[in-house]
Amino acid sequence: MRSAIVILYPRTPELPGAEDCDLDAFLAQYRRETTTLIWTGVVFGALVFHLTPILTVKIPWPAFGLSAKHADEHAHKIASTDLYLVRQLIFLVKLVAGLAWGQHPEVRRRMALPPLPADPGTWKTS
Amino acid sequence: MSPGEHIAYRSKDERDVDVEVDFVVVGSGAGGATAAVTLARGGATVALVEAGAWRDPEDYPSSAYGGMRDLMDDWGAQVTANRALWPVVQARTMGGTTVINSAICVRTPDDIFAQWVREHGLEDLRAPVLRAQDRVERELCVEEVPVAARGRSNLLAKRGGDALGFSDSHYMMRYAKGCEGSGQCIQGCRARRKQSTNLNYVPETRARGGIILSSAPVERVLLERGRAVGVTGRFVHPSTHAKGTRFVVRARRAVVVAASVTHSPVLLMRSGIKSPALGNYFRAHPGTGVFGCYDEPVDMNVGATQGWASTAFRVDPGLKLETLAIPPELVASRLSGGGTELMKRLTEYRHLAMWCHAVRAESTGTIRASFFGNPVVRYELDGADMLRFRKGMHLLARQHVAAGAKAVLPGISGMPYKLMANEVDKLAEAPLDPRRYIAILSHLFGGCVMGKDPKTSVVDASGRVHGVPGLVVADASVIPTNLGVNPQHTIMGLAATFAERLLDAPRAVV
Numbered sequence: 001m002r003s004a005i006v007i008l009y010p011r012t013p014e015l016p017g018a019e020d021c022d023l024d025a026f027l028a029q030y031r032r033e034t035t036t037l038i039w040t041g042v043v044f045g046a047l048v049f050h051l052t053p054i055l056t057v058k059i060p061w062p063a064f065g066l067s068a069k070h071a072d073e074h075a076h077k078i079a080s081t082d083l084y085l086v087r088q089l090i091f092l093v094k095l096v097a098g099l100a101w102g103q104h105p106e107v108r109r110r111m112a113l114p115p116l117p118a119d120p121g122t123w124k125t126s
Numbered sequence: 127m128s129p130g131e132h133i134a135y136r137s138k139d140e141r142d143v144d145v146e147v148d149f150v151v152v153g154s155g156a157g158g159a160t161a162a163v164t165l166a167r168g169g170a171t172v173a174l175v176e177a178g179a180w181r182d183p184e185d186y187p188s189s190a191y192g193g194m195r196d197l198m199d200d201w202g203a204q205v206t207a208n209r210a211l212w213p214v215v216q217a218r219t220m221g222g223t224t225v226i227n228s229a230i231c232v233r234t235p236d237d238i239f240a241q242w243v244r245e246h247g248l249e250d251l252r253a254p255v256l257r258a259q260d261r262v263e264r265e266l267c268v269e270e271v272p273v274a275a276r277g278r279s280n281l282l283a284k285r286g287g288d289a290l291g292f293s294d295s296h297y298m299m300r301y302a303k304g305c306e307g308s309g310q311c312i313q314g315c316r317a318r319r320k321q322s323t324n325l326n327y328v329p330e331t332r333a334r335g336g337i338i339l340s341s342a343p344v345e346r347v348l349l350e351r352g353r354a355v356g357v358t359g360r361f362v363h364p365s366t367h368a369k370g371t372r373f374v375v376r377a378r379r380a381v382v383v384a385a386s387v388t389h390s391p392v393l394l395m396r397s398g399i400k401s402p403a404l405g406n407y408f409r410a411h412p413g414t415g416v417f418g419c420y421d422e423p424v425d426m427n428v429g430a431t432q433g434w435a436s437t438a439f440r441v442d443p444g445l446k447l448e449t450l451a452i453p454p455e456l457v458a459s460r461l462s463g464g465g466t467e468l469m470k471r472l473t474e475y476r477h478l479a480m481w482c483h484a485v486r487a488e489s490t491g492t493i494r495a496s497f498f499g500n501p502v503v504r505y506e507l508d509g510a511d512m513l514r515f516r517k518g519m520h521l522l523a524r525q526h527v528a529a530g531a532k533a534v535l536p537g538i539s540g541m542p543y544k545l546m547a548n549e550v551d552k553l554a555e556a557p558l559d560p561r562r563y564i565a566i567l568s569h570l571f572g573g574c575v576m577g578k579d580p581k582t583s584v585v586d587a588s589g590r591v592h593g594v595p596g597l598v599v600a601d602a603s604v605i606p607t608n609l610g611v612n613p614q615h616t617i618m619g620l621a622a623t624f625a626e627r628l629l630d631a632p633r634a635v636v
Contacts, residue, residue: 008464014473033195033365038203075465082540084561088211091564094468095459102455103189111454111475112425119192123179123364124220124340125134 001046002027003064005097007075008049008090014110018097021104030096042096045089052078052086130332134180135341135361136371143373145337147171149628150357150377151384152344152393155222156614157601157621158384159323159331160262164625165382166334173375174331175357177343177385178219179364180324186225186314190455193313196364197226200500204388206491206567208506210560212412214567216386220340221324223386224614228311228432229301229320230448231268232611233259234619235440246606247578248587251623258622259615266321267303275307277429279479282420283449284434286529292438298430298448301614309451311431342373347381347397347597354381354597377596380628382589383574384601384621388501391493391573391603394584399594401584403575408491408505409608411484411569415450415460416519417535418526419544423476426451440610444486445518447525452480460564461535462543471543478535481525483518484569486610487511493573505567512558515565523550538562569613574599575606589624600624 002023011017031039050062056077057070066074079090101107105115133143148170151162162174179196187196194201199218205211217223234255242248262268271280276297287295301321308317318325332338345359356377361370383390391405418424431451439445452460454475461471491505507515523534527547534545536553539562545552556562577583580592585604591597600621602613609616 008468009458010466010469012466012469015469017469030191034201035203038201072465072467076463076467079464079468080462080539084209084539087539090464091459094464095456098458099189099191099194099455102453102458103191107454112423113427113454116188119187119189119196120185121187121192121196121365122185123134123181123196124132124185126132 001043001093004046004049004093007063007071008079008094009097009101010072016104016106018101021101021107023100026100041089041092045093048086048089049078049093055081128335130335130337132180132332132338132340135363138369138371140371142371143339145173145374146376146378147173147337148377148379149382150175150375151382152357153222153384153386153601154220154323154328155217155384155386155601156224156323156617158222158382159327160618160621161382161384161600161625162331162336163327164622165629166331166336168629170379170629172331172336173339174328174336175339175342175344175375176220178217178341180220180338180340181314182324183314183316183318186316188310188313188316190313190453193226197314204501204503206503206505208504210506212560212565212567214388214503214570216388216570219324220328221322224322225314225324226312227614229322230432230435230612231263231299231301231615234609234616235611238607238609241607246576246583248576251587251620254623254626255616255619258619262615262618262622266301266326268299268301269303270299271297271430271433272305275305275430276433277307277309277426277451278424279426279451280429280433280449282424282479282529283481283525286525287434287436289528290525292436294438295436296434298433298435305430307429309427309429309431339373339375344385344393345396347383347393349397349594353595357381380596380598382598382600382625382628384599386601387570387573387603388493388503390599390601392495392499392501394574394591395495396499399591399597401580401592403582403584405493405573406490407572407575407606408493408503409571410487410505410567411446411608412487412507412515412565412567413482413484414519414537414563414565415480415482416522416526416537417478417480418529418531419474419533419535420477420479420531424479425476426479427453437611439518439521440486443514443517444610445514445521446484446486446610447518447522448482448484450480450482460537462537462539479526481522483522485511485514485518486608487514488608490572507560509558512560515563516553516556516558519556520550520553523553537564571602571605571608571613574603576604577606588627589620598624598628
């Protein structure tokens with residue numbers, strides 16, 4: 001899943017990529033906190049991402065094994081595919097990765113937004 | 127009067143909770159909290175039972191991730207079970223969806239009351255509902271979005287709407303006192319400006335002696351000899367989701383269900399309530415956003431999350447137009463594409479304004495319980511509604527251009543990513559397949575609809591379930607038609623009316 005996310009949100013001169021945004025810690029937290037059903041869906045989405053370069057760049061090789069150029073081309077094409085269910089699965093991966101990417105202080109700084117305080121994760125008990 | 131107890135999560139090792147009151151209210155959102163406080167003000171003893179945890183603003187998350195985890199029902203992951211998988215968004219927290227919405231206050235339109243009388247035989251609702259809405263507006267400090275909190279996206283929308291001559295183009299009236307424009311409505315207003323019900327009606331219910339149960343999803347309504355006499359369920363830990371001890375809340379006078387459009391019908395089904403209309407006539411305001419790209423930075427997350435609206439098209443073709451700011455976390459997935467092309471698109475973030483529509487759709491769907499007991503929503507727009515949907519997107523695109531946008535991003539699969547200002551009329555021919563769109567069902571109605579005839583409705587004009595004494599429904603699930611405006615005020619007006627009628631009625635009549 002990590003490699004799919006890194007290909008979908010790569011580092012560019014203008015913006016940090018997902019791998020610059022504490023991705024490993026985020027994924028560990030997400031796995032711990034989300035429901036099994038949602039986690040399964042995201043894992044399945046990442047699997048589909050890796051198994052579909054044959055449909056996009058015509059190379060029978062998983063996305064994690066492609067050259068950087070082909071992987072980037074695959075990421076764009078598979079995220080925009082006409083196959084609805086495939087597009088939805090990739091959307092799910094993009095959504096989860098976007099949660100990690102968009103909340104990072106460096107990304108927010110580039111968007112002229114203040115850093116977010118930590119989520120307290122607390123509730124009223126009395 | 128001494129304040130009542132707040133009973134939060136209790137583990138399996140602790141003693142079961144057994145409480146008896148006059149009325150038990152299931153759900154603490156717009157309907158449940160309004161019903162509970164009305165009953166408490168009338169001198170009744172009340173227990174309010176909420177499936178989610180009780181979070182005050184200092185407990186609210188800041189990130190979209192935290193919002194999904196802490197405030198949304200099922201992480202906001204519920205989708206319609208049809209060809210197009212459109213999200214069905216509801217909250218699961220004390221205060222319900224009033225915590226995560228934009229606090230938009232719109233009175234029930236007169237034509238809706240007339241339609242309810244004409245098509246559903248619902249007499250005598252207009253006057254009490256409007257009276258209750260008057261009161262709610264005073265109590266929840268309804269005011270127009272302050273000038274300082276409008277933000278550039280809302281100002282541009284007003285400019286675009288005015289330029290196109292929309293007959294109604296206004297800054298919103300909202301349940302928000304001195305909005306600071308922090309752009310955090312969706313994650314809950316940490317600045318305490320938004321008047322969600324966890325900050326007013328729930329604490330007041332407690333202050334009047336009411337008992338509040340949080341993290342307490344109700345499993346069943348208890349029935350004895352055909353009469354509703356209470357509710358039962360198990361506490362669920364807000365973070366680990368571990369099951370806790372059992373609770374039973376007995377109601378001497380009535381059980382009021384306000385668990386949401388998706389959960390109320392399913393709760394009634396699980397409890398053995400039989401009605402041919404139960405779970406039917408589900409309706410919604412499906413909607414989507416159109417981004418405008420502007421030369422100057424818009425910074426849509428500065429200012430009120432939603433601050434401008436137009437009801438000019440509510441009747442024909444059946445749309446409401448609004449602004450909506452979403453954070454970078456969500457824009458990242460909302461923009462199409464991936465890889466370096468997506469990152470290039472994201473560099474435009476500061477120059478984007480997102481405006482959206484809510485379609486007053488006539489299509490209907492159903493709500494049923496899955497094998498695991500959770501709600502399953504089947505709903506898809508028919509051809510006429512998809513035409514409305516497309517027309518709304520075209521209007522929003524034209525509005526962006528009128529406001530000065532150099533291009534728009536329609537977000538429709540199979541169409542160009544970006545349409546320049548002189549190309550927006552291509553949207554008039556956009557595809558009508560719902561799978562082409564990234565849409566959402568935000569305002570939900572039906573499932574336990576009101577009406578005179580028990581064959582086509584679940585409850586009467588006072589929210590009483592046909593043929594089940596002591597059981598009342600008081601949330602958006604009773605609304606039998608599509609309002610075409612934001613429903614919170616209508617839900618509150620109906621819930622207050624139903625609660626007043628409960629107070630007035632002798633037990634045998636409820």
